Amino acid sequence: MTSSYPSLALHVAGQWTDHTSGGSRPVVNPATAMELGLLPLAGLAELAAAAESAQRGYLAWRRVRPHERYVILRRAADLLRQRVDAVATVLTLEQGKPLSEARREVTLSADIIDFQAEEAKRLYGRAVAPRVEGILSHTVTRVPVGPVAAFTAWNFPVNLPSRKLGSALAAGCSVVIKPAEETPGSCMLLVQCFLDAGVPADAINLVCGDPAQVSSFLIGRPEIAKVSVTGSVAVGKLLGVQAAAHVKRFTGELGGHAPVIVCEDMCEGGAMDFVLRQAVAAKYRNAGQVCASPIRFYVPRAHLGTFSERFSAAAKALRLGPGMDAATQMGPLSHARRIEDMERFVDDAIGLGARLLTGGHRVERPGFFFEPTVFADAPASTRLMQQEPFGPMAVIQPYDTLEGAIGQANALPYALGAYAFTRDLHAAHQLGEGIEAGMVGINHFGVSQPELPFGGHKESGLGQEMGAEGLLHYTEIKTITVGTPF
The missing domain is CATH 3.40.605.10 (Aldehyde Dehydrogenase; Chain A, domain 1)
Known part of the structure; x- marks a missing residue:
């Protein structure tokens, strides 16, 4: 008490x-x-x-x-x-x-x-x-x-x-x-x-x-x-x-299963720094327990290794702890059964061939803490690629063309939030029009504002x-x- x-x-x-x-x-x-x-x-x-x-x-x-x-x-x-x-x-x-x-x-x-x-x-x-x-x-x-x-x-x-x-x-x-x-x-x-x-x-x-x-x-x-x-x-x-x-x-x-498409022009220097800073903060906000949380990150194949390595390092560096501690960057999951579900997602992904880059385990301390987790190259058949994990879990996938990335983003029956990063005005409009979602954020994750309607398409x-x-x-x-x- x-x-x-x-x-x-x-x-x-x-x-x-x-x-x-x-x-x-x-x-x-x-x-x-x-x-x-x-x-x-x-x-x-x-x-x-x-x-x-x-x-x-x-x-x-x-x-x-x-x-x-x-x-x-x-x-x-x-x-x-x-x-x-x-x-x-x-x-x-x-x-x-x-x-x-x-x-x-x-x-x-x-x-x-x-x-x-x-x-x-x-x-x-x-x-x-x-x-x-x-x-x-x-x-x-x-x-x-x-x-x-x-x-x-x-x-x-x-x-x-x-x-x-x-x-x-x-x-x-x-x-x-x-x-x-x-x-x-x-x-x-x-x-x-x-x-x-x-x-x-x-x-x-x-x-x-x-x-x-x-x-x-x-x-x-x-x-x-x-x-x-x-x-x-x-x-x-x-x-x-x-x-x-x-x-x-x-x-x-x-629920949702928000994709994030990172365009070629955002994969070097300060542009990638900008994307990573926003992406990691958005992914692990509220320990990933957000219906519009980014989950699937689509990155040009040539930059997959660099992006994955830097994203994973930033996730691993997050400070976990009680929410009342001012130094805490990510708190616990809301209840014990969320931990058990995270473990099922991890076991399924690894069993089907996804690469675990960081995390994947409960934290041995009082409360319901789970490590910030990042996968890469997850097969489409994994639970992680099909169902909303509703936890601190991301998956980074390669793409070869922007049209292909949009197709992958639209592949699921969920369409709540979606995000993309580009400095190209034509690409921004192509992404905004082509991605199927109730809310599409270009170059930011702040789609939920009092003045804006919040809702999804499909299921x-x-x-x-x-x-x-x-x-x-x-x-x-x-x-x-x-x-x-x-």
Whole structure:
């Protein structure tokens, strides 16, 4: 236990409670494997109460004028900034990432809420000229879709709920938010910011519990009008099917397998230094537990040896340790089963002939640490080339032509993030147009910004979060026509 970690509770039917019918489970610090606290779990009674509360909250919140919603949400963002130290500390304790990364996540989350608050004032309708006599007007408007069931993952336990809560509340919806059971504390503090800012208590319910039970129960409830999920492709498909069975709106931000194409003109001198510095930082941020994390690095065959050697050396030099240590560059994985999965990826790759350049082992120390790992020349049949490792693992592959590299980048059924590096303007446009992905970053990895839509193509998801587009997914289109009474 630590005094920096809060007493855990759920927010159901307008109040915080730790007396629930679903039992409890420990929350563990991944840097030490020690218990931080006990999380109360929702049973069917709490889940039903949360759905009913969300309906009451929706009926109240949708009547609040957009400008007033804007004021309240901006206040919530300001409160989150004021509480950044406390929230970031809890985030690092339960998730493991370095404190500097946690602080950045919290401040960026406040920016996301700010942007969506501004967009609440811009849900414009349009007037359509009538085509026949006797019709006075046609108006096309956007209205809130209704109560939302939102499911988020453990890798960004403030950012992901902020996207969903900020967008849904800005549009006039209420939310039942289910954070990951591994990382509930930071979401609790986020929800408190919204409540303290003036969001009605019934408009936000926070529940945790058995994931399968919580999701199937809430998706099946008549009060819930929309489902939003951030998670794996497998989980997203399952929840998408459940939502479709009830004809409910669905947004899924799912997994990826991001390629990085390094062009010939970026493989010498300072240009390669620039690529390597950005690539290693992006790959091992949050220990690789990022859905848009770069995984497959495609390098011209003539430069494969140099690039691989330098990338591996930089990865090996990263300082591992607890996120609360200011010197730490990469923290632990989020839970013990991630270590076991990394070992399966390594065994499979080596068994099928990939070259291990560095890493590949768990670190013998308390907590869930795994070495930064780099492979080269991995056969296409390896798990590493087919499935998202979601950990500190990269693979460096050669290519002979730019067209061939684009073909390799597009070979998988995932298309969330993708990246390329070049100084050639023609090549930049060829890459931007040719790579299949929801987000393509040229010469940088910062594709996730509050002003930009975040989402994937193919099996990487449906819909977008953030940006003006993200808000629209929490609305329905309504047409109102008015004719003469006689």
